[in-house]
Amino acid sequence: MDAVIEVNNIKKRYKKRKTKDIIHAVNNISFTVKRGEILGLLGPNGAGKTTTIKMICGLLTPDEGSIIINGMNITDHRLKALHHISAVLEGNRNLYWRLTVKENLEYFAGNRGVSRKKAASLINDLLEKFKLKDKENELVNRLSRGMQQKLAIAISMLAESDVILLDEPTLGLDVETGYEVREILKSIVQDYNRTIIISSHDMDVIQDICERTVIINQGTIVTDDKIENLLKLFEIRSYTITLGNAISTKQKELLTQKFSHHIYTSDSYVTTLEIDLARSEHIYDLFNILKLEATPVESIDRKTIDFEQVFMKIIKGERSNAIAQPS
Amino acid sequence: MQLLNLLNANIRKNYIEMKRYLPNTIALLLTFYIIFLAMFAGIQIIGDPNTQDMNIQYVIVNYIFWYLAMIVVNDIGWQISNEASQGTFEQLSMSPMGVWRIMTARLIASTFVNILIIIGLLLLSMATTGQWLNLDVITLFPILILTLISMFGLGLIIAGLTVVFKQIQAFLQILQFILAALVFVPLSVAPFLAFFPIVKGVDLVRSVMIDEITLNQIGTGDFMILIVNAVVYFIVGLGFFNFCERVAMNKGLLAHY
């Protein structure tokens, strides 16, 4: 298998400094990422995204489980494995604010053992690509938040590593810069064929950039699937049905028995039934109930549902029977 | 080669920061120069005319080593403490070179830059006052290198402590005085101090500069102590630093939370 990143049953506990409470920040998470794949790690605040990413990039040792990068166990062969990884962590302070844009790039290259001469052309390319060329001699503390973030991403590209991890890359950016950063990330995927994990609590970002998402909540994986499939999954099973006339009490009773999630509205103009099906074949049960009184069906619409709603439903544990298995 | 690039990058950073904060740097250099001048001037003004040269030279040697120790040992603590709270320390920790190499490179870089400055100022002060110290480079060089290596070991220990404990500002303040004590207390007063870092080296440097002892007059025993100190402190420092890094990776201490 050409899995570049293999995460096997990792766990991480923290001890709270004051109360000494144990927090299970990451509790038995497993997934794999294939070469050239771009995975979205999605979850609300405190879900364990940062903790997971820091374990993958070797900044945190898992309490249990293992992480394999290109066949190397990151705990056992940390420095070797680090040749294949670079990361942009949350926040904009992971740069030297007293150095210029270019000096930051040169310094970080130097700390990976690369000479200034050798890095020069790559640095120049990155400055152009990230539209930072005209700021190359600007001190980092004078840059906007968005430019700092672009620089941080550029620095992670310096290593030319197979794997790039990005923790909340659009956090704290205004809409426009957030969009620009997204475009940059997309072009990295297209032009450089890197294996990428992006974490975010913003489903919009993930849906825009990633093909597949692992959704985590309270330290465990809730879903691991293609975004497309997740959307389909919920789409297929939510219908809005317009009826020719109101339904009988008997029908109502049967509906309530069969379908826990339905909304029935009827007035003098229109009668509609919104229904969520736990399994797609349940639609036949619905038809049987309607058939009882020969209720006319005027239209059947598949409700469109966006990723945000999917995400909220999954997080709330709604329809846990509908949770997809890794494909 | 990679190691040279690493060292080069850190020397450059050091140099850039000195240049960028020129007023600071000038103030530092000026203070240093004035203190040197005052000490040299002391040769003419105070003390017994027969021994004043010695006393002053003694103080100058102590002062230089104290300053170096502060730069090397104390500063690495401040750097890590700052960088951990900002997040750059995590970036460094992801370098496949290993943080310990980066930290060692930084220790060497700041020593290198500061020794150049010290030598410059020392020569300038000697030229200004016309008082020339005995600078037997061939004898001083190996002593200095070995002493610095043990100092780096101490620096790595402080670095390790800072990685785990972060808020060690108070400790760093106290450390200044411990370093001063190590440098200023003569070995004849407390012979056991020879096995502490720095002390033996400073003692030998004083013998060279003041009693004009040359390389072949220094006993093998003295050199052995220096070598053993250098090796042991550096290895212990490295081991301790790497241990602290592992603790930090286990407990999530590489950045502020």
Ligand SMILES: Nc1ncnc2c1ncn2[C@@H]1O[C@H](COP(=O)(O)OP(=O)(O)O)[C@@H](O)[C@H]1O
């Ligand atoms: N260094 C730490 N010490 C103690 N608790 C932590 C630490 N880092 C994170 N946590 C806790 O672990 C949980 C997961 O945090 P995190 O991985 O940062 O979540 P996310 O990035 O998804 O917001 C949270 O409850 C957080 O408070």
Ligand SMILES: [Mg+2]
């Ligand atoms: Mg986070």
